[in-house]
Amino acid sequence: MSKIAEGLLYSESHEWVKVDGNVAIVGVSDFAQEEMGDITYVDMPDIDDEVTAGDDFGALESVKTSSELVAPVSGKVIARNDELEDKPELINEDAYEAWIIKVEMSDKSELDALLNAAAYENIAK
Amino acid sequence: MKYYDKLIFELSKPGRTGYSLPSAGRQLPGGILWREAPLELPEVSEVDVVRHYTNLSQMNFGVDTGFYPLGSCTMKYNPKINEEIANMPAFTGLHPLQPEHTVRGALEVYAGMDKALVAITGMKHFTFLPCAGAHGELTGLMLMREYHMSRGDLARTKVIVPDSAHGTNPASAAVCGLDIVVVKSKEDGLVDVEALKPLLGPDIAGIMMTNPNTLGLFERDIKEIAELVHGCGGLLYYDGANMNPLLGVVRPGDMGFDIMHLNLHKTFSTPHGGGGPGSGPVGVADKVVPFLHIPHVSGFHGNFGIILRAYAYILMLGREHIKLAGKLATLGANYIKESLKDCYKLPIPTVCKHEFVFDGLLEPNGVSTLDVAKRLLDYGFHAPTIYFPLLFHQAIMIEPTETESLETLDAFIAVMRKIAEEAKADPEMLHAAPHNTPIGRPDETTAARQPVLKF
Numbered sequence: 001m002s003k004i005a006e007g008l009l010y011s012e013s014h015e016w017v018k019v020d021g022n023v024a025i026v027g028v029s030d031f032a033q034e035e036m037g038d039i040t041y042v043d044m045p046d047i048d049d050e051v052t053a054g055d056d057f058g059a060l061e062s063v064k065t066s067s068e069l070v071a072p073v074s075g076k077v078i079a080r081n082d083e084l085e086d087k088p089e090l091i092n093e094d095a096y097e098a099w100i101i102k103v104e105m106s107d108k109s110e111l112d113a114l115l116n117a118a119a120y121e122n123i124a125k
Numbered sequence: 126m127k128y129y130d131k132l133i134f135e136l137s138k139p140g141r142t143g144y145s146l147p148s149a150g151r152q153l154p155g156g157i158l159w160r161e162a163p164l165e166l167p168e169v170s171e172v173d174v175v176r177h178y179t180n181l182s183q184m185n186f187g188v189d190t191g192f193y194p195l196g197s198c199t200m201k202y203n204p205k206i207n208e209e210i211a212n213m214p215a216f217t218g219l220h221p222l223q224p225e226h227t228v229r230g231a232l233e234v235y236a237g238m239d240k241a242l243v244a245i246t247g248m249k250h251f252t253f254l255p256c257a258g259a260h261g262e263l264t265g266l267m268l269m270r271e272y273h274m275s276r277g278d279l280a281r282t283k284v285i286v287p288d289s290a291h292g293t294n295p296a297s298a299a300v301c302g303l304d305i306v307v308v309k310s311k312e313d314g315l316v317d318v319e320a321l322k323p324l325l326g327p328d329i330a331g332i333m334m335t336n337p338n339t340l341g342l343f344e345r346d347i348k349e350i351a352e353l354v355h356g357c358g359g360l361l362y363y364d365g366a367n368m369n370p371l372l373g374v375v376r377p378g379d380m381g382f383d384i385m386h387l388n389l390h391k392t393f394s395t396p397h398g399g400g401g402p403g404s405g406p407v408g409v410a411d412k413v414v415p416f417l418h419i420p421h422v423s424g425f426h427g428n429f430g431i432i433l434r435a436y437a438y439i440l441m442l443g444r445e446h447i448k449l450a451g452k453l454a455t456l457g458a459n460y461i462k463e464s465l466k467d468c469y470k471l472p473i474p475t476v477c478k479h480e481f482v483f484d485g486l487l488e489p490n491g492v493s494t495l496d497v498a499k500r501l502l503d504y505g506f507h508a509p510t511i512y513f514p515l516l517f518h519q520a521i522m523i524e525p526t527e528t529e530s531l532e533t534l535d536a537f538i539a540v541m542r543k544i545a546e547e548a549k550a551d552p553e554m555l556h557a558a559p560h561n562t563p564i565g566r567p568d569e570t571t572a573a574r575q576p577v578l579k580f
Contacts, residue, residue, distance in 0.1 A: 040570065
């Protein structure tokens with residue numbers, strides 16, 4: 001049984017969002033890392049890139065598959081977790097600690113379309 | 126079994142050789158043929174070399190040594206007559222730059238093969254240039270793009286691919302510069318025609334389909350799909366990786382496909398694996414013929430030796446017997462499926478074609494598909510394809526091919542049942558399998574994260 005952290009928002013494509021003022025911190029859920037298996041590579045956008053809600057912003061590769069990362073919100077990338085370049089396994093170790101990008105949101109109302117922990121539980125099984 | 130525990134470089138001892146020559150100074154004219162630096166080759170005796178490579182070769186697993194039920198790969202036996210013919214000096218001595226009138230025999234092989242494949246597939250013409258299945262896909266998609274562009278139809282930038290497709294389909298479309306739109310499958314594993322309809326429009330270049338699909342199921346709605354796609358101005362691409370069960374029975378051309386490739390190294394019994402050489406001839410319907418390269422045959426034209434082997438296979442079987450290949454492959458797959466469905470989870474219970482997919486054990490007891498596959502190696506069988514297609518989380522994809530006897534299929538079924546029993550009794554033993562192979566579970570994760578690419 002995978003963990004679902006309280007207090008975060010989730011997308012149906014298994015990304016999580018932690019809201020910090022106008023900034024969205026984005027990662028993938030514990031369910032996603034479990035489904036992927038050992039993650040071997042994280043493809044991330046560059047700082048200042050624009051991401052659009054619903055579009056790919058990068059990808060995860062694991063031993064058995066690869067999967068696109070879908071942006072849960074739109075905005076500008078203001079930080080990326082460069083530690084993941086050498087240590088993609090951090091996502092396997094703790095999916096909620098290993099954030100991937102931080103986005104300065106252009107439209108906070110997009111958060112309304114995301115799921116809370118209780119609603120996400122129905123999808124992540 | 127001798128273990129392969131050292132590289133040939135690690136066996137090296139300074140000064141050890143496998144030859145003895147008289148002092149070179151007396152034999153060679155001075156000043157030429159002398160190296161400044163020594164060759165950095167392993168220094169080993171002849172017997173070291175022979176034992177090293179003989180042991181290494183015996184650790185290999187091939188279709189000549191055992192049953193190889195690798196789904197979607199059609200690892201059928203490669204008849205030795207193919208090799209005899211391909212090794213005839215009249216063929217091996219050919220050079221691609223020879224004048225045409227001196228290579229009439231080879232040209233006849235291309236012409237005969239074109240005729241045979243046209244008869245088998247219902248296409249109009251084939252090109253033999255592509256050297257693998259994915260190479261064929263890319264060639265086919267480029268033909269599709271040329272077809273649309275020649276009509277001034279420049280908005281067709283999207284290709285529809287079912288979610289059960291071989292991964293090469295979207296990859297080839299992306300390399301060709303086309304965008305990919307995924308169409309979902311229904312519960313029964315077939316393309317959802319209702320989900321397809323809203324995707325169709327003036328931006329669709331075509332659809333890529335495998336039929337039977339990667340679940341081994343015949344896409345029964347193919348005629349309707351063809352009408353819909355043609356109706357919106359798109360073309361149909363047939364991924365021939367799963368052509369084996371249809372040989373001599375159903376033709377992609379009759380289903381409405383406009384462009385297709387065949388994997389000669391699958392359906393037509395040429396060697397498979399180890400990096401090739403493969404061959405992925407592309408066939409096209411009438412309306413796409415003008416976009417094939419000209420001339421249709423020339424000196425440097427695909428893997429001739431492989432095309433020759435496949436031609437030998439077709440001629441050896443002949444028009445009547447070739448029909449048996451697909452039927453027996455289908456029978457064998459259904460026989461294994463029905464014999465094991467009380468131990469392994471069968472997500473789609475309908476009659477399959479040449480292959481089918483289990484979704485792990487019925488009573489897993491913590492034992493994964495990977496554990497089952499590893500344990501099969503202990504019993505001398507090659508593992509099936511696992512974790513593909515992605516529609517099922519514990520996928521085991523089994524394709525026996527027509528070349529296996531009833532006794533072989535029964536032996537495989539018995540072992541699969543035994544593993545299901547072992548899963549109940551001793552799951553730990555399965556987590557640690559294989560126990561009888563030189564290497565057990567290579568650390569794929571570290572290999573992917575920190576690859577060491579040279580010795």
